[in-house]
Amino acid sequence: xxxxxxxxxxxxxxxxxxxxxxxxxxxxxxxxxxxxxxxxxxxxxxxxxxxxxxxxxxxxxxxxxxxxxxxxxxxxxxxxxxxxxxxxxxxxxxxxxxxxxxxxxxxxxxxxxxxxxxxxxxxxxxxxxx
Numbered sequence: 001x002x003x004x005x006x007x008x009x010x011x012x013x014x015x016x017x018x019x020x021x022x023x024x025x026x027x028x029x030x031x032x033x034x035x036x037x038x039x040x041x042x043x044x045x046x047x048x049x050x051x052x053x054x055x056x057x058x059x060x061x062x063x064x065x066x067x068x069x070x071x072x073x074x075x076x077x078x079x080x081x082x083x084x085x086x087x088x089x090x091x092x093x094x095x096x097x098x099x100x101x102x103x104x105x106x107x108x109x110x111x112x113x114x115x116x117x118x119x120x121x122x123x124x125x126x127x128x129x130x
Contacts, residue, residue, distance in 0.1 A: 010081045013057035018042070019050050026060060026073035033069045 014020050022036055037047040051071060054060040058077045062069045 006077065007081050007084050009057045010059065010077045013053050013059055014078075014081075016050065016053075018047075019054055022047075022050060022054060022071075023059060023073060026071055030070050030072040032065070033071065036071065 014023065018040065021040075025031060025036060025039065033044070033048065033051060036051070037044045040047060051060065051062070051069075054071075055062060059074055060071045061074050062071050064070075
């Protein structure tokens with residue numbers, strides 16, 4: 001089995017709805033821990049734990065601003081997860097081949113039907129002109 005430690009860590013971090021909401025908030029602008037906590041009805045220590053999980057997963061970075069910690073979104077780890085999800089949802093190489101085969105079958109049927117109608121039409125045209 002392939003280990004997906006980075007993907008697993010990011011997926012685990014965004015599994016919680018509070019952490020997903022924090023990421024959405026940080027998408028627009030960096031915020032202090034207090035500003036983030038003020039937007040939730042949960043305790044500040046709980047917000048700190050959520051921020052720690054996001055930081056450990058590499059999804060946010062923090063910087064000291066005086067006595068405050070300011071958090072900013074780091075979207076790069078989401079790219080690896082997005083790539084894995086794309087592989088999961090993207091049709092396989094075989095699916096593309098089956099789609100091409102289906103297209104070819106329909107095209108061949110249309111050509112045969114068209115060829116089968118053509119001589120009959122030409123015969124009728126000749127009878128009508130005679």
